[in-house]
Amino acid sequence: MISVLREIIVNGTERRIDALGRIVLPANIRNKLGLKTNSKVFICLNDDAILITSAEKHCALCGHNIDVGKELRLCADCIEKVKNSH
Template sequence: MIGLNRKLDKLGRVVVPADYRYRTGIDIGDQIKITEEAGKLIIEKVKPFCKICGSEENINEQYSVCEDCINKIKSI
């Protein structure tokens, strides 16, 4: 892959090119995780997960809770 040279602005921000966002499935407004590994920054899209049990399946994104937990709460 050919890299692009970009400058960080005064606040340390950089624009991620639309082509890169499209190919990685990272879109404007997505929650991202930034990690450092061997002197390189890695940007990953954060998958929605249940704030109660940690599951990544059947997430109600409005509440950030999985349907199983919603059903358990409703049955209380």
């Protein structure tokens, strides 16, 4: 756990939140995640931390981080739930 915290501190960047609640993600972080202009991101709260990841890797219904196809962004569990709901 301590090594993870050191990694965060070493690679972390401090930013200010503007009047509209926006922050600028540093270019090196955007590049590492493959985020381009108009990319969608998934934002969630994890205890007392904000987690931002590419939305392309999340199920559109439940938000779980999964490998999804380009046309259908649903995890296997949600696909089963949709099939069984009819």
